[in-house]
Amino acid sequence: MSKTPTTSAGLTRRSFLKTTTVALGAMAAGSMLTSCAAQPEAAVVEGASYAPGQVPSESEQIFRGVCRPNCFGYCHINVHVKDGKVIKTSRADYADPAYSRICQRGLSHVQRMYNNERVKYPLRRVEGTERGAGQWERITWDEAIEQIVSKMQEYQDAYGPGSVAIALGTSLASSMTGSYTRLLQALSMTMILPSYDQASCWAMTRVAGTHDDWHANERTDLVNAKTIVAWGANITDAQVQQWHFVKEAMQGGTKLVVIDPTFTYLASKADKWVPIRPGSDTALLLGAVNEIFARDAINVPYVQQHTVAPFLVRSDTGRFLRYSEVNAEAAAAKAAQEAAAQKAAAAAREELLPQGELVAGMAYQSVLESMAYDDQPVVIQGGVPVEASKATDPDLYATFDASGVPCTTALSLLKESVASFTPAKVAQLTDIPEDTFAELVDVFLDQPVTHYVGYGPQAYANGLQTTHAGMTMCGLIGNLGYPGASYGSYWLTSTATDVTYNVGAGIGTSPMIIDLELPEVLSTGKFNGKDCPIKMLYVFAGNPLNCSPDTNRWLNDILPKLEFVVTADPMMTDTACYSDLVLPVCQWFEVEQITGMGETACFNYNEKAVDPLYESKSDAEIVHLIAQGFGMGDLFPKTSGEVLQQIHSGEAAEAIGATYEQIKANKEVRFAPTNPYIAFEGGTFPTASGRLEFYAEDPQPRGATHLAPTAEDVALEHLPHWFPPIHAWPESESCQKYPLVCMSERPRYRVHSQWHSVPALRELDPEPTVKMNPADAQGRGIESGMYVECFNDLGHAVAKAVLSNAVRPGTVVYPKGWHRTQFKAGSWSELIPGDFDKFAVNSSFMDTVCDVCPWNEGSDK
Ligand SMILES: Nc1nc2c(c(=O)[nH]1)N[C@H]1C(S)=C(S)[C@@H](COP(=O)(O)OP(=O)(O)OC[C@H]3O[C@@H](n4cnc5c(=O)[nH]c(N)nc54)[C@H](O)[C@@H]3O)O[C@H]1N2
Ligand SMILES: Nc1nc2c(c(=O)[nH]1)N[C@H]1C(S)=C(S)[C@@H](COP(=O)(O)OP(=O)(O)OC[C@H]3O[C@@H](n4cnc5c(=O)[nH]c(N)nc54)[C@H](O)[C@@H]3O)O[C@H]1N2
Ligand code: SF4
Ligand SMILES: [Mo]
Numbered sequence: 001m002s003k004t005p006t007t008s009a010g011l012t013r014r015s016f017l018k019t020t021t022v023a024l025g026a027m028a029a030g031s032m033l034t035s036c037a038a039q040p041e042a043a044v045v046e047g048a049s050y051a052p053g054q055v056p057s058e059s060e061q062i063f064r065g066v067c068r069p070n071c072f073g074y075c076h077i078n079v080h081v082k083d084g085k086v087i088k089t090s091r092a093d094y095a096d097p098a099y100s101r102i103c104q105r106g107l108s109h110v111q112r113m114y115n116n117e118r119v120k121y122p123l124r125r126v127e128g129t130e131r132g133a134g135q136w137e138r139i140t141w142d143e144a145i146e147q148i149v150s151k152m153q154e155y156q157d158a159y160g161p162g163s164v165a166i167a168l169g170t171s172l173a174s175s176m177t178g179s180y181t182r183l184l185q186a187l188s189m190t191m192i193l194p195s196y197d198q199a200s201c202w203a204m205t206r207v208a209g210t211h212d213d214w215h216a217n218e219r220t221d222l223v224n225a226k227t228i229v230a231w232g233a234n235i236t237d238a239q240v241q242q243w244h245f246v247k248e249a250m251q252g253g254t255k256l257v258v259i260d261p262t263f264t265y266l267a268s269k270a271d272k273w274v275p276i277r278p279g280s281d282t283a284l285l286l287g288a289v290n291e292i293f294a295r296d297a298i299n300v301p302y303v304q305q306h307t308v309a310p311f312l313v314r315s316d317t318g319r320f321l322r323y324s325e326v327n328a329e330a331a332a333a334k335a336a337q338e339a340a341a342q343k344a345a346a347a348a349r350e351e352l353l354p355q356g357e358l359v360a361g362m363a364y365q366s367v368l369e370s371m372a373y374d375d376q377p378v379v380i381q382g383g384v385p386v387e388a389s390k391a392t393d394p395d396l397y398a399t400f401d402a403s404g405v406p407c408t409t410a411l412s413l414l415k416e417s418v419a420s421f422t423p424a425k426v427a428q429l430t431d432i433p434e435d436t437f438a439e440l441v442d443v444f445l446d447q448p449v450t451h452y453v454g455y456g457p458q459a460y461a462n463g464l465q466t467t468h469a470g471m472t473m474c475g476l477i478g479n480l481g482y483p484g485a486s487y488g489s490y491w492l493t494s495t496a497t498d499v500t501y502n503v504g505a506g507i508g509t510s511p512m513i514i515d516l517e518l519p520e521v522l523s524t525g526k527f528n529g530k531d532c533p534i535k536m537l538y539v540f541a542g543n544p545l546n547c548s549p550d551t552n553r554w555l556n557d558i559l560p561k562l563e564f565v566v567t568a569d570p571m572m573t574d575t576a577c578y579s580d581l582v583l584p585v586c587q588w589f590e591v592e593q594i595t596g597m598g599e600t601a602c603f604n605y606n607e608k609a610v611d612p613l614y615e616s617k618s619d620a621e622i623v624h625l626i627a628q629g630f631g632m633g634d635l636f637p638k639t640s641g642e643v644l645q646q647i648h649s650g651e652a653a654e655a656i657g658a659t660y661e662q663i664k665a666n667k668e669v670r671f672a673p674t675n676p677y678i679a680f681e682g683g684t685f686p687t688a689s690g691r692l693e694f695y696a697e698d699p700q701p702r703g704a705t706h707l708a709p710t711a712e713d714v715a716l717e718h719l720p721h722w723f724p725p726i727h728a729w730p731e732s733e734s735c736q737k738y739p740l741v742c743m744s745e746r747p748r749y750r751v752h753s754q755w756h757s758v759p760a761l762r763e764l765d766p767e768p769t770v771k772m773n774p775a776d777a778q779g780r781g782i783e784s785g786m787y788v789e790c791f792n793d794l795g796h797a798v799a800k801a802v803l804s805n806a807v808r809p810g811t812v813v814y815p816k817g818w819h820r821t822q823f824k825a826g827s828w829s830e831l832i833p834g835d836f837d838k839f840a841v842n843s844s845f846m847d848t849v850c851d852v853c854p855w856n857e858g859s860d861k
Contacts, residue, residue: 149629169542224484232456302478306683448484795830
């Protein structure tokens with residue numbers, strides 16, 4: 001799996017780079033819809049923004065903070081400090097006022113910082129007590145680091161370097177992730193990657209070559225759309241900071257269509273709401289593709305030049321026919337070039353051998369790749385085979401005989417593959433009436449359309465197909481790459497950092513394992529055919545016991561197989577509760593930090609506003625102390641600032657004015673290449689062909705798992721195709737037993753499990769709730785306000801029932817992120833199966849079914 005270089009010293013929002021290759025190369029009182037509003041005409045006092053009438057109190061200092069949960073906003077925050085204490089947070093400005101926002105969470109930082117659930121000191125589970133029993137002893141930092149280092153050494157000596165694993169979550173920033181990446185590489189530890197939102201991302205990588213980010217047009221471009229089609233996007237709550245862009249576009253005449261099983265707040269503001277059966281978006285999109293063929297609505301020049309539509313595909317291998325296969329001269333040139341490349345690669349290998357096998361091998365590969373022969377796919381023009389880049393008017397439906405192997409174009413194959421998706425079939429699968437479907441296709445065709453895609457549709461086992469199908473649909477009509485025309489979720493990560501920071505203390509050899517594969521690895525002791533006995537896990541910036549699927553599997557299967565678990569977090573999370581050692585980490589305004597990702601496409605500078613509370617330390621310092629235990633302290637800077645200085649330096653950073661000093665001085669540096677950012681502008685895609693590859697020549701799994709795809713699996717995967725969700729589907733086995741599809745929604749008052757114990761927010765939202773349709777409640781004896789138990793074979797969660805016609809019959813909807821301790825019993829992630837699609841290797845949070853009954857305390861299921 002190759003990844004593009006990224007910020008945060010190579011750690012993107014979700015995944016670590018293969019660093020080795022890079023080394024070479026009105027707080028909630030008002031309506032929710034106004035709660036994230038920009039404050040008008042703010043007065044500027046001492047460099048900070050105050051609302052009119054607000055005056056800073058005497059001796060108050062204001063520091064620049066960056067709010068950085070994984071809500072994609074990265075709002076700039078004024079951190080008001082008096083007598084060494086944060087007394088208030090308020091909105092600070094971005095250079096582009098469109099991004100100057102704050103929400104209830106941003107306004108309640110004080111209660112989050114000075115909160116009882118902060119981890120105050122290093123804590124060790126009292127010997128002899130069970131994990132999760134809550135028996136802790138306070139230890140010193142020296143003792144904590146000494147124990148971590150000696151455990152690491154013990155396991156690495158006995159079982160190899162990969163026996164110690166680091167798992168990350170999603171609340172990431174530069175110095176933290178850079179520090180851990182460097183340590184991981186230096187000690188060859190195993191990396192455990194989370195698997196959140198990756199189906200859409202991986203599909204985008206497959207067809208558009210994007211690698212790891214979510215590319216769509218920047219949301220400031222929504223005004224240019226004729227219609228915004230929101231697919232499973234809960235914008236008013238999950239991107240509250242972005243909702244104003246939708247509202248402003250609508251005020252300018254843009255129409256809003258919402259495709260969502262639930263009548264969301266957003267749906268209530270829409271011109272049209274299209275309720276869809278959960279997990280069936282791919283069927284709708286394949287139907288639309290079929291309809292585009294039927295209506296002869298293909299944008300011929302676009303698909304000829306900017307997609308793989310005219311490429312010939314070999315019927316025997318499923319791969320594109322290459323010019324060297326039909327032209328003797330090209331075949332000879334290719335052979336000569338390959339021989340030269342082999343020779344040069346061998347020489348490079350030889351030269352670097354003194355630096356070790358690993359480095360030499362990488363040099364070999366890199367030379368081979370750089371000297372690869374450009375063996376172009378073949379198209380037919382004027383009846384003869386031509387190299388794709390040389391054809392001006394290629395035949396879109398040609399057939400060709402390549403020495404006895406029949407070949408046909410990618411477009412013909414697509415057309416054939418969607419032919420069965422008639423309006424009647426679409427209606428049957430999606431529960432969308434045929435006339436509504438026809439209207440939707442009219443909307444899709446009336447360009448420019450922005451398909452604002454949330455993370456609902458991709459949270460089913462078939463979720464990768466949805467984005468593959470959506471991009472295909474847009475590609476066919478050229479609804480990509482210009483203002484207002486876009487498909488996808490949006491999130492960018494900067495590459496303008498010094499990625500060699502990762503490997504500054506050595507290049508590692510251990511694997512990256514996607515968390516969903518962890519149970520298999522722990523039970524077999526093997527990963528990807530090799531020994532991988534993981535004994536120790538160190539968790540940072542994440543809360544897998546709350547956020548990963550199948551909590552009971554974590555509790556009963558994963559954790560018991562791990563001998564030592566450390567969590568480094570500012571808060572006493574669910575995961576911390578079940579650890580052996582907990583390290584107190586600084587909250588955001590207690591440490592200097594830079595973020596370089598998200599929806600605003602800026603590097604943002606966070607000043608240290610106050611000293612770390614209690615005995616908290618920054619991640620950088622913790623890593624420094626661990627490294628010191630290994631005799632490598634001098635290779636790991638102690639302060640966050642020193643780490644930032646090194647990461648945010650070098651040519652790439654200088655080229656866009658994003659060095660540490662510049663980011664610090666300017667508080668933000670925008671890194672998107674254009675403003676607004678237009679994805680795939682001018683029909684250029686960062687794929688091998690430079691085109692939209694709706695036919696994927698070589699579809700790969702996102703990461704290695706024990707579910708290796710067969711040749712048949714791969715053959716099916718070239719084109720977007722339909723298969724139902726594993727569980728959340730009327731005909732599934734699970735659905736016969738548990739008839740309700742169980743969907744989560746982002747909580748307005750938390751970001752995942754963060755802000756869970758903030759008193760002001762708990763007043764507004766005191767306990768877990770679950771929404772259901774009155775029709776489903778009736779037969780089950782459930783009334784509004786009653787405690788109910790949602791359950792399936794995996795687990796249960798008890799919550800207060802909210803009966804609402806906004807919820808689709810046959811489904812329940814729960815706001816996620818409550819800590820386990822906040823439930824009467826169970827927790828939401830207990831219900832979520834950990835099975836996954838072998839190509840997407842993604843957590844399918846909505847592909848979950850359950851039943852619900854009234855709950856009587858004491859009658860725990
Ligand atoms: N306040 C807050 N904001 C957040 C977060 C948070 O925890 N709190 N988390 C952040 C993160 S990491 C993420 S990934 C994003 C998520 O951003 P969103 O995906 O916009 O957020 P969700 O609330 O999960 O909304 C998913 C929507 O998909 C719908 N849906 C479910 N199944 C289907 C389906 O099969 N088809 C269609 N068309 N729709 C379906 C649901 O009804 C719901 O409205 O939010 C980010 N923002
Ligand atoms: N049921 C259900 N579960 C879901 C989803 C769903 O739709 N339904 N969605 C999933 C999705 S899309 C996502 S992205 C995940 C999110 O999953 P996680 O990333 O596990 O979510 P958070 O609860 O935000 O955990 C982040 C943790 O990092 C800590 N932290 C913050 N700053 C720092 C720091 O500087 N240093 C250190 N060491 N720690 C820090 C926070 O205190 C917090 O405990 O949840 C997933 N879980
Ligand atoms: S939680 Fe998100 S939207 Fe709210 S202030 Fe923080 S960054 Fe902005
Ligand atoms: Mo997410």
